[in-house]
Amino acid sequence: MRENRREKVYIGIDVGSVSVNLAVIGEDCRLLKKRYIRTNGAPINAVKTALTESREELETLYTVAGAATTGSGRHLIGHLIGADEIKNEITAHAVAATHYYDDVSTVIEIGGQDSKIIIIENNVVVDFAMNTICAAGTGSFLDQQSQRLGIDIADFGDYALKSVLPTKIAGRCGVFAESDMIHKQQIGYQKHDIIAGLCFALVNNYLNNVGRGKKIRDKIVFQGGVAANRGIIKAFSETLGKKIYVAEHYDVMGAIGAALIAMKSRRGGDEKSRYKGAACFDSDISSDAFECGACSNACEIISVTKDGKRLFNIGGRCGRYDYKD
Amino acid sequence: MLDSSNVRLAVPRTLLYYRYFPLWQTFFNELGVEVETSAPSCAAILKSGSRYAHTDSCLPIKLAFGHVKSLFDGGSDYMFLPRFFRLENKSYVCPKVIGFTDMVRCCVYPEKPALKRGEGPYIIDNLFDVISHSNEKVFCDIGSKFSSSAPKIKRAYQRGIERHDFLIRKRTSIFKNEILRKFKLKIGVLGHPYNVHDGYINMGLLGELNRRDALGITYEDMPSDDFKCDFSKFPSGLFWSFGREIYRSALYFMSGLDFKADGIIYLAPFSCGLDSILVTLIQNEARERNVPFLNLVIDEHSAKAGVITRIEAFIDMLSH
Numbered sequence: 001m002r003e004n005r006r007e008k009v010y011i012g013i014d015v016g017s018v019s020v021n022l023a024v025i026g027e028d029c030r031l032l033k034k035r036y037i038r039t040n041g042a043p044i045n046a047v048k049t050a051l052t053e054s055r056e057e058l059e060t061l062y063t064v065a066g067a068a069t070t071g072s073g074r075h076l077i078g079h080l081i082g083a084d085e086i087k088n089e090i091t092a093h094a095v096a097a098t099h100y101y102d103d104v105s106t107v108i109e110i111g112g113q114d115s116k117i118i119i120i121e122n123n124v125v126v127d128f129a130m131n132t133i134c135a136a137g138t139g140s141f142l143d144q145q146s147q148r149l150g151i152d153i154a155d156f157g158d159y160a161l162k163s164v165l166p167t168k169i170a171g172r173c174g175v176f177a178e179s180d181m182i183h184k185q186q187i188g189y190q191k192h193d194i195i196a197g198l199c200f201a202l203v204n205n206y207l208n209n210v211g212r213g214k215k216i217r218d219k220i221v222f223q224g225g226v227a228a229n230r231g232i233i234k235a236f237s238e239t240l241g242k243k244i245y246v247a248e249h250y251d252v253m254g255a256i257g258a259a260l261i262a263m264k265s266r267r268g269g270d271e272k273s274r275y276k277g278a279a280c281f282d283s284d285i286s287s288d289a290f291e292c293g294a295c296s297n298a299c300e301i302i303s304v305t306k307d308g309k310r311l312f313n314i315g316g317r318c319g320r321y322d323y324k325d
Numbered sequence: 326m327l328d329s330s331n332v333r334l335a336v337p338r339t340l341l342y343y344r345y346f347p348l349w350q351t352f353f354n355e356l357g358v359e360v361e362t363s364a365p366s367c368a369a370i371l372k373s374g375s376r377y378a379h380t381d382s383c384l385p386i387k388l389a390f391g392h393v394k395s396l397f398d399g400g401s402d403y404m405f406l407p408r409f410f411r412l413e414n415k416s417y418v419c420p421k422v423i424g425f426t427d428m429v430r431c432c433v434y435p436e437k438p439a440l441k442r443g444e445g446p447y448i449i450d451n452l453f454d455v456i457s458h459s460n461e462k463v464f465c466d467i468g469s470k471f472s473s474s475a476p477k478i479k480r481a482y483q484r485g486i487e488r489h490d491f492l493i494r495k496r497t498s499i500f501k502n503e504i505l506r507k508f509k510l511k512i513g514v515l516g517h518p519y520n521v522h523d524g525y526i527n528m529g530l531l532g533e534l535n536r537r538d539a540l541g542i543t544y545e546d547m548p549s550d551d552f553k554c555d556f557s558k559f560p561s562g563l564f565w566s567f568g569r570e571i572y573r574s575a576l577y578f579m580s581g582l583d584f585k586a587d588g589i590i591y592l593a594p595f596s597c598g599l600d601s602i603l604v605t606l607i608q609n610e611a612r613e614r615n616v617p618f619l620n621l622v623i624d625e626h627s628a629k630a631g632v633i634t635r636i637e638a639f640i641d642m643l644s645h
Contacts, residue, residue, distance in 0.1 A: 297368045
C-alpha cells in the first residue's frame with residue numbers, strides 16, 4: 001500500500017559523447033534531480049555512477065513510472081536499463097525548450113560532438129539542422145584547446161570576456177583554427193584575445209554551417225554544455241544582435257526532454273514501466289565489439305554481457321544481431 | 326571478333342548502372358553475351374575502392390573503383406565502362422563520371438590498357454554523346470564486337486529500349502496507383518541515382534523511411550512526361566544532366582500534381598560539387614513552398630547513428 005503513496009517520477013538520460021546527463025521529474029514536471037557526469041569514454045560506467053548515486057533516493061522516495069534515453073548512446077543504454085522510449089536528441093531538446101519557454105523560436109544547442117539548430121513555430125519543430133560530418137566548433141574542440149592553453153574549461157568564458165579586441169581566428173575547421181591560434185600566440189597576442197577570437201570564430205562557423213538558411217528569430221534559447229561558456233554567449237548575442245536566453249538547466253536539457261517524453265508516453269498507460277533501475281548494474285556489465293563474418297560488410301557488433309552472459313547485441317546493417325526483448 | 330556464345334561481360338554495379346542496367350542487360354543477352362555484375366556495395370568493396378581512387382574523389386566514385394576491382398579478376402572477357410558525356414543537348418554528366426573510364430585505366434589496370442585476353446577484361450569505352458552520335462549508333466558500334474549481323478544488333482537495341490521503357494512505365498504506374506497510398510508520410514528523396522539507390526552508401530535510407538511509415542519517393546517514380554519544369558531562370562539551363570533531373574523531380578515532389586511531399590531529403594556525398602550548389606538551390610525552393618527540407622551528408626563513416634538520428638528527428642518533426 002505504501003508504494004502507491006510514493007511520488008511517481010520519470011527519468012530521462014541523455015547519453016552524449018562527452019557527458020551523461022540524468023534528469024528526474026515529478027508528475028508536475030518539476031525537476032527533482034539532475035546529474036551531469038563526464039563520459040570519459042565509458043558511457044555504461046557513467047550511467048552506472050549516475051544511477052547508483054541516486055539509487056537510494058529513487059528507490060525509497062519515489063516510484064519510477066517511466067524512463068527514456070536520448071543522445072548518441074541512447075540505444076546502448078536504453079536497452080540496458082529498459083527504457084520505455086528511446087528518442088533522438090533533436091526531439092528531446094525541442095520538447096525541453098518548449099516546456100520552459102512557450103514562446104521559443106530558435107534553439108541553439110551545442111554539445112560535445114554535435115551542434116544543432118532547431119526552429120520552432122507554435123511549439124512545433126518546423127526545421128532543424130545538425131553539423132555535417134565534422135565536429136569542429138563543438139564542446140570537445142573547446143575542451144581540447146583549453147587543455148592546450150592550460151586553462152580550466154570552466155574559466156574559458158571569463159577569459160574571453162576580458163578581451164577588448166578579439167583577434168581573428170579561422171573557424172572553418174578545427175585543425176585550421178588550432179594552427180591559426182598557435183600562430184597568433186607566437187606573434188604575441190594575449191591569451192584572452194585569442195580565446196575571445198576563437199569564440200567569435202566558432203559562432204560564425206556555427207551560423208554559416210549549421211544555421212545556414214535558417215530564420216533565426218526571437219526568442220533564442222541556448223542550451224547544451226557549451227552554453228556554460230560566457231564567451232560564446234557574448235559572441236552569439238553580438239553577432240546576431242539579439243538577446244540570448246540561456247536555459248536554467250542548459251546542461252541537462254536533453255535529459256529533461258527525455259524525461260518529459262517518458263512521462264507523455266507512460267501517462268494513462270496501464271502497462272508497467274520496463275525500467276529496471278540501478279539494479280541492472282548490480283552485476284558486472286561490460287561491452288565488447290566483434291566483427292560479424294556473415295557477409296562482406298564485416299559490420300562491427302557491440303555485444304553487452306552481464307556476468308559474462310550475453311545480454312544483447314547492437315549494431316550491424318542487416319539486423320541479424322538486433323536487440324530482441 | 327570473339328565467338329559470342331561464351332563471351333562474358335562484366336558490369337560494375339555502380340554509377341549509371343542504377344539507371345540503365347535493364348537496357349544493357351537485355352541488349353547484351355540478345356546478342357548472346359553473358360552479363361555478370363559485381364555484388365551489391367559493401368564495406369569490403371568500399372575499402373578496396375578507396376585504395377585505388379584519388380583521395381579527393383567523392384564517396385560513390387571510391388565505391389565505383391571497388392566494384393570494378395571486384396570484377397577485375399573474375400575472368401570476364403569485357404568490362405562495360407562506356408564514357409557517358411552528354412545524355413541530352415546542352416547538359417553534361419558529372420566530370421568524374423565522364424572520366425571514370427580513364428581513371429580506371431590508370432589506377433586499376435596495372436600497366437598498359439588491356440588489349441588481349443588475359444590482361445584483365447577488355448574495356449568497352451565507347452563514348453555516349455548524343456550531340457555527335459545517337460545512342461543507337463553507339464550501341465551498334467558496341468554490338469559489332471559480338472555480332473556481324475547489323476539487323477540483329479539493331480533488334481537487340483530495340484528490345485533493350487522496350488525493356489527500359491516498360492520498367493519505367495510499370496514503376497510509375499505501380500507508384501501512382503498502389504504504393505503512394507500505403508504510407509502515412511511521403512518524402513521526396515533527391516540525389517544522384519547511384520546514391521539514392523545504393524543501400525550501402527546511404528545506410529539504407531529508403532528502408533529506414535519505410536520502417537517509420539514514410540515513403541521515400543525518387544526521380545524514377547515520377548511520370549516522365551506529365552510534369553514540365555521551367556529551366557529558363559538559369560542562364561545555362563542548369564549545366565548538369567543529373568542536376569536537371571534532381572531539380573525537376575524536386576519541383577514535381579512539391580507540386581501537388583499527384584501528391585504533395587510532406588518533406589524533402591537531399592542525400593549528398595560530402596565532396597560532391599554539384600550537390601553543394603543544388604542543395605542550396607532546392608532548399609530555397611522548399612522554403613518558398615513551406616516544405617520541410619533535410620540535407621543528409623554521407624561520407625565514409627561506418628556508424629549509422631548520425632544518419633538515423635537525423636532521419637528520426639525529421640520524421641518526428643513531420644508527424645506533428
